[in-house]
Amino acid sequence: MTRKNNTYQPLRVAIVHRLCPDERPNLDELRELCSTAGYEVVYELVQRRHPHPKYNIGPGKLAELKDAIKRLKIEKVIFENEIKTVQEYNLAKTLGVPVMSRSQLILEIFSLHASSMEAKLQIKLAELKYELSRAREKVRLAKMGEQPGFHGLGAYEADVYYNEINRRIHLLNKKLASIKKRRELFRLRREKYGTPTVSLVGYTNAGKSTLFNALASENVPVDDRLFTTLSTTIRLVRIKGRSAFLSDTVGFIKNLPPILIDAFHSTLSEILFSDLILLVADFSEPVEIIREKLAYSLETLGLIGAHSIPTLVVLNKIDLVSDVEKKVEALNLALPYVTVSALYRTNLDLLEQHVASMMGGYVVATAEIDGSDEGSAKVLSEIREKSNILEMKYNDGLIELKVETPYYLAEKLKRLGLVKSFRVEGN
Template sequence: TGKEIIDRVLLILQIFEHHAGSIEAKLQIELARLKHQLPLVKEAIRYAKLGELHGFLGAGRYGYERYYTMLRMKEARIRRKLEEVRKTRMVRRMRRIKMGYPHIAIIGYTCAGKTTLFNKLTANSKPVGPEPFTTLSPKSSRIELDGVSAIVTDTVGFIRDLPHEIIEAFYATLEEVSYADIILHVIDSSKPLNYIYKNLAEARRILSHIGVQGKPSILVLNKIDLLDGYRDVLEQVKGVKEDNEVVIPVSAEKNVNIEQLKKVLADMLKGRSLGTNIRT
């Protein structure tokens, strides 16, 4: 039929590749692709040694072994380049810390409205879209909240059951979250409650995996303009929030409660008690 058949990992990477705008994102995608290919080639070598495969790359198992060696060398080169990127980011991060700028990280699942919120908070015009993975590498901008300066970073969207190859390849993005002082967790409130609960639990698991626990966080219930009423969703999410979290309903698209969110952020940045004078 002429149709290409690919697995889930390669499909996700193709979507990533469509949106990749930075050298770092392209390197991360290529690394993930290599990590996915290497076990397959290694298995092919095993079958070739058993005599069950013939003639691939013109030399049976020797062709596979050459190909495997070539992929490992390419993987090493990409890792070195990504390490240089991480070192550069670390230098920038240390410079921000030295200047006294606290760091706010925006996280959430794909299509929750993270980048729209980032644009509202920073007055930027980062590309947004209804399709997943519009953001593939961290983007930071300085903001001023009631006289307090801070750095806000938009990160790549989570996806449930993301293959481990992709999670590891995008470690540089998750690394930004681990250094944040405050986390804005954007949630699509227009989704069913069981979907919200599952995504919330999975996001907490990912944060725990990268060593982010107990940091001041705001659960941003976004897209409330798509609901007939958001009070029920708000109360339900409040019922499962953790002690370090507050819940704020907003519509980033319609600019609803954005000023309230900024006020809460300013209070948190100034070191006031979490939850003080917060109207939800």
């Protein structure tokens, strides 16, 4: 944002996509990313060619871009594709404005949206790792004459700058290790109670946070922008009489910088401990785009080792779709799915039915509890909290129950002396 006449105005940017001859141009997502970062896209340039060694784009397109910068008062140039450090330097020198890649833009957005201490540290770690890979080259180029994006580096020696970044990375890793240990203790406490975990995942801006709010009766911030959620939010919810932990975490996006995947690995690894994954997709988008985003989301789940966890596809935003059945047929999904509108709570009951049926580790059991025992109230409270009571009646001081309950709780109740008898159906 720039300040003009005491008001803040979006920074004017040009977006560029240099792609190989067989690639399909698509600047839609880059436009969204720019909007999320607070930039106004005023010029777009696409070129099919192999990368020019000096500028990435060809000299002719470079001249067009330079003219547009002057004519439209453009303040920054953002490339869809990755550019080398020397290309960034040469472009900044020729164009007279800072130049960045899509990866750098995503890092900037993550930095803007990070709210928790862990997310802020993870972003800083990713930024430092990105800088580390370019450090020596940036210092070398800065000594030749500083350009936008290279200011202040000419005073450093390459090794000194490189080692300083490494030192800061080491400190951040220590802080993150401490946070990870605390989160693991919290997860172990959750596992101790045997309550299943349901994780909301999916491509960014699919409506995960809106669905989380609907299922958890929460008010997690929701925005029609990319990467509103960066930190994992977990709440204890009741789904069809069953207790479950509901988790909402950072959204996926294609070509996410590997350093960001690495930095957020500990956050994403929470998904590995899920009993069920709800893969949320924006059903209002074109079928081909939905397919691509689902494929990328499944690929990301595979990268973190979560591919074997039961997964239910949630096709969200059906309020924006005219013919739901026809579109579902065109999508031809291999995975189980349910169509919903999280915003208007359409089909949420159906979704909860699917979730309840897919959550593993439950058994139907019958029990007789001595109602005269002072500990019976505590046992009944735990059963009510963690089970779905199918039948309950009183008979000569005994409380007779038929419940759908987590297997761990059935085993625990068997061991309690005040439970007169307990039988798991099928055993």
